Amino acid sequence: MVKALLFDVFGTVVDWRGSVAREAKKALAPKGHELDWRGFARRWRDRYQPAMEEVRSGARPYTILDVLHRENLEALLEEFGVSGLGEAEKDDLNRAWHRLDPWPDAVLGLSRLKRKYIIGTCSNGNIALMVNMARHARLPWDTILGAEVARAYKPQPDAYRLSCAALGLAPGEVMMTAAHNGDLHAAAAEGMATAFVPRRTEHGPGQTTDLEADPGFTVVAEDFIDLADRLGCP
Amino acid sequence: MVKALLFDVFGTVVDWRGSVAREAKKALAPKGHELDWRGFARRWRDRYQPAMEEVRSGARPYTILDVLHRENLEALLEEFGVSGLGEAEKDDLNRAWHRLDPWPDAVLGLSRLKRKYIIGTCSNGNIALMVNMARHARLPWDTILGAEVARAYKPQPDAYRLSCAALGLAPGEVMMTAAHNGDLHAAAAEGMATAFVPRRTEHGPGQTTDLEADPGFTVVAEDFIDLADRLGCP
16 A cells, blocks of 8 residues: 655654764864864754744745754854854855765665655755755655655645655555654654654664654664565565 | 756657557557557647646646646547546556656666766656656656646746756756757756757657757757766766
């Protein structure tokens, strides 16, 4: 019955924390800054939900994530006492989010899943971000869907509903895959099948959330390779 | 300067005429119909521009190509005196457009171009059609753009402009590739670079249009392999 798998990306497919920390260090350490790089990544990420909430609440029109990330970077640099970066340097640092590395099982798992299912993104990242990341990380997506195509940020229903519609499929023919229980509950509410894959170090060694799947999802797998096994993808 | 190549698909990447003829024969011959299959494909295609023109003119809201094709199929079956097909059979025949075969140089050429450039569609076909076709024909797109994402049919400016914007690129950083002079003139008017690749049998052996490139395009190549050569893609 399931014909396509749509994936959350940040945290589920790629390690944003380690990758943004590395990119920030690469950009700022040569300028003499010595920061808590993983803390820098975490604080950037902390500003993600509040920025999207402005769009979800209707307080501001739909704005792509690259722009929200860039606005948040300004505040973040101030918070960490980093000054003197040029606009082009800040733009390049902002594209750290385009250069995130996959979890070790992601590319092989996706490649196996793709043999049997359409695979695509259902991320809050915008199209350019997702395309550049896919090329960097060798993620073999059939296409990029999610927030920018739907013009709605998850967990708003349109982000799921319109992504399924774009594939010409009913929600029940599409499985949402994520490392986040909340994302899957929202997808299930739209009638999608659900797959939980834990990423127990997404937020670092002391992570306390999303360590296990809530009850009721269609499939629970240990990683993408286990997911391919469970879905019968050789 | 060019960072991405966007492609017209019907006629440029895939052979709609031969493929639709084959699919129609496969669906209808077992039911005792003996039609001019290539004529059937051509007449279906003849109804394509008028249907999109209703959307372009504003007479009807944006409607995906699968729906336009399906409406046109009803009229086409009547024209060819084919009756008695069930809805599911007509839906499947309509998806003939999802099962088009690539020109012989397309997959290798695209694979080579992808090593250096982002490659995507800028087609009037909807996302599901393009995704299913890519899986059928092994077209290695980075992503699917064009009419459905832009909610505008080529040659309307938004179809080109918003496809470039979705990649986070200026039009001058994106090269439109097509076998149709008109498509490239419209893309050039938006500031895109242009590549002409002739498909001299798209409409059959007696084709009279688009046999050669008009003057002024950025690149003219004989096929996608020649295009990869000319753009320095090993």
